[in-house]
Amino acid sequence: MLSPTAIAKPLHFFPASAGGASPLAQLLAKNLRGDVLFDSASRGRYSTDASIYQITPIGVVVPRDQADVLRALEIARDQNVAVLSRGAGTSQCGQTVGDALIIDNSKWLCNVIAFDANAMTITVEPGMVLDHLNAWLKPHGLWFPVDVSTSAQCTIGGMTGNNSCGSRSIEYGNMVHNVLSVDAVLADGTQANFGSLNTPVSGTRLQNIVSSLQTIATRERTELAERIPKVLRRVAGYNIDLFDCQNPRAYTDDGVANLAHLLVGSEGTLAYSRQITLKLCPLPVHKVLGVVNFQSFYKAMDSAQHIVTLKPTAVELVDRTMIELALSNPAFRPVVEKALLGQPAAILLVEFAGEDHAALVPRLLLPLHPRQEARGPDRLRALPHHLRTGRVAQGHRRHHHRQATQWPGGRGAGDLCR
Numbered sequence: 001m002l003s004p005t006a007i008a009k010p011l012h013f014f015p016a017s018a019g020g021a022s023p024l025a026q027l028l029a030k031n032l033r034g035d036v037l038f039d040s041a042s043r044g045r046y047s048t049d050a051s052i053y054q055i056t057p058i059g060v061v062v063p064r065d066q067a068d069v070l071r072a073l074e075i076a077r078d079q080n081v082a083v084l085s086r087g088a089g090t091s092q093c094g095q096t097v098g099d100a101l102i103i104d105n106s107k108w109l110c111n112v113i114a115f116d117a118n119a120m121t122i123t124v125e126p127g128m129v130l131d132h133l134n135a136w137l138k139p140h141g142l143w144f145p146v147d148v149s150t151s152a153q154c155t156i157g158g159m160t161g162n163n164s165c166g167s168r169s170i171e172y173g174n175m176v177h178n179v180l181s182v183d184a185v186l187a188d189g190t191q192a193n194f195g196s197l198n199t200p201v202s203g204t205r206l207q208n209i210v211s212s213l214q215t216i217a218t219r220e221r222t223e224l225a226e227r228i229p230k231v232l233r234r235v236a237g238y239n240i241d242l243f244d245c246q247n248p249r250a251y252t253d254d255g256v257a258n259l260a261h262l263l264v265g266s267e268g269t270l271a272y273s274r275q276i277t278l279k280l281c282p283l284p285v286h287k288v289l290g291v292v293n294f295q296s297f298y299k300a301m302d303s304a305q306h307i308v309t310l311k312p313t314a315v316e317l318v319d320r321t322m323i324e325l326a327l328s329n330p331a332f333r334p335v336v337e338k339a340l341l342g343q344p345a346a347i348l349l350v351e352f353a354g355e356d357h358a359a360l361v362p363r364l365l366l367p368l369h370p371r372q373e374a375r376g377p378d379r380l381r382a383l384p385h386h387l388r389t390g391r392v393a394q395g396h397r398r399h400h401h402r403q404a405t406q407w408p409g410g411r412g413a414g415d416l417c418r
């Protein structure tokens with residue numbers, strides 16, 4: 001069996017071919033405590049991510065600590081080599097593959113740096129995996145609510161990089177609404193805290209950035225207001241509307257611009273995120289879930305816009321392909337079967353959460369249950385007719401309380417209620 005010391009020993013893999021390690025690889029290996037991987041097999045592994053793209057990187061470093069990151073960035077700068085930060089590599093548009101030196105944060109940079117339960121904030125390193133963070137927070141009755149589907153793999157650095165969202169973003173917002181500050185390293189090596197402009201910005205470099213941004217924001221105010229899409233999650237371009245928010249949900253609670261929001265969604269092109277401070281939320285006390293079955297995919301899609309007006313915490317669409325895949329998995333089949341009425345083309349999972357379970361049940365039943373029309377016409381009238389033709393899952397019709405159940409903080413199909 002390997003001893004922990006043996007496991008922690010840095011790996012140095014260089015090309016076996018004539019010439020061996022490049023000067024860049026040698027410099028990195030000499031100066032870093034972490035792994036330096038320049039061999040074909042490692043570069044092959046890092047040439048892919050969750051996208052369809054494939055680009056072989058120059059090499060890979062797996063930093064042991066933040067000092068390693070700073071050294072790697074400095075060496076890359078001296079050698080004029082591009083760097084590409086990588087968390088779990090689950091982005092789907094090729095963001096983590098490139099002709100660059102890859103910095104893989106996911107192995108060692110996973111620590112909690114600071115936690116304030118009263119203020120409900122936490123500062124973590126970029127490689128912290130979302131599920132690990134939420135497991136850490138659970139005993140404190142808190143969680144980080146940007147619940148991305150790939151929560152078992154995705155990292156806070158990657159989520160910040162691509163402004164991730166989750167199935168509960170209609171309630172909690174996405175990363176741009178939940179990142180409070182980012183300790184970052186700029187391309188020239190400047191280390192700076194990107195945070196609320198509530199407190200004075202320190203350092204000439206950052207002060208210059210802020211004043212340039214403010215000049216652009218003032219000059220282009222009308223253009224920005226006209227052209228920036230008014231959608232909750234936007235990654236097409238930088239959040240230069242941070243001084244005049246165009247997002248349907250305010251970026252900050254106090255209305256003061258926050259420089260961290262410039263880095264959120266910037267895909268690592270502006271800075272390397274060293275430490276990220278997040279806004280936390282209390283864990284929901286109770287959750288209830290309804291499953292609405294639709295005979296056409298179109299109807300399910302069309303109904304979502306009306307269902308969100310009922311203020312659920314989550315609305316998740318599951319199409320026939322996913323239903324079939326879930327049914328073909330013996331672990332999921334029994335649960336999924338309970339949620340289906342015949343052979344729906346799609347289902348919508350609709351969740352409500354709150355402190356009072358008794359108050360949640362009617363919220364779930366009234367809008368979704370076709371038979372409720374006689375009992376709650378006011379509530380139903382607010383809904384378009386086609387929504388009422390969506391049917392709630394089997395079992396719900398037998399007894400109302402079966403439709404709603406306490407949802408013990410879990411995720412996924414295994415938690416479908418009956």
Ligand SMILES: Cc1cc2nc3c(=O)[nH]c(=O)nc-3n(C[C@H](O)[C@H](O)[C@H](O)COP(=O)(O)OP(=O)(O)OC[C@H]3O[C@@H](n4cnc5c(N)ncnc54)[C@H](O)[C@@H]3O)c2cc1C
Nearest residue numbers: 085087088089090091149155157158161164165267268273
């Ligand atoms: C099946 C599937 C389901 C998905 N579901 C969702 C979903 O529900 N919601 C959603 O938003 N996305 C979803 N995604 C996309 C992706 O999984 C998430 O966006 C995830 O949060 C990305 O995290 P990551 O750690 O893999 O980031 P990566 O892909 O590793 O990186 C994302 C970006 O951040 C940059 N970055 C990483 N670390 C740093 C750093 N330290 N400093 C600066 N930049 C950095 C990278 O360069 C890259 O541009 C899904 C993907 C798959 C394959």
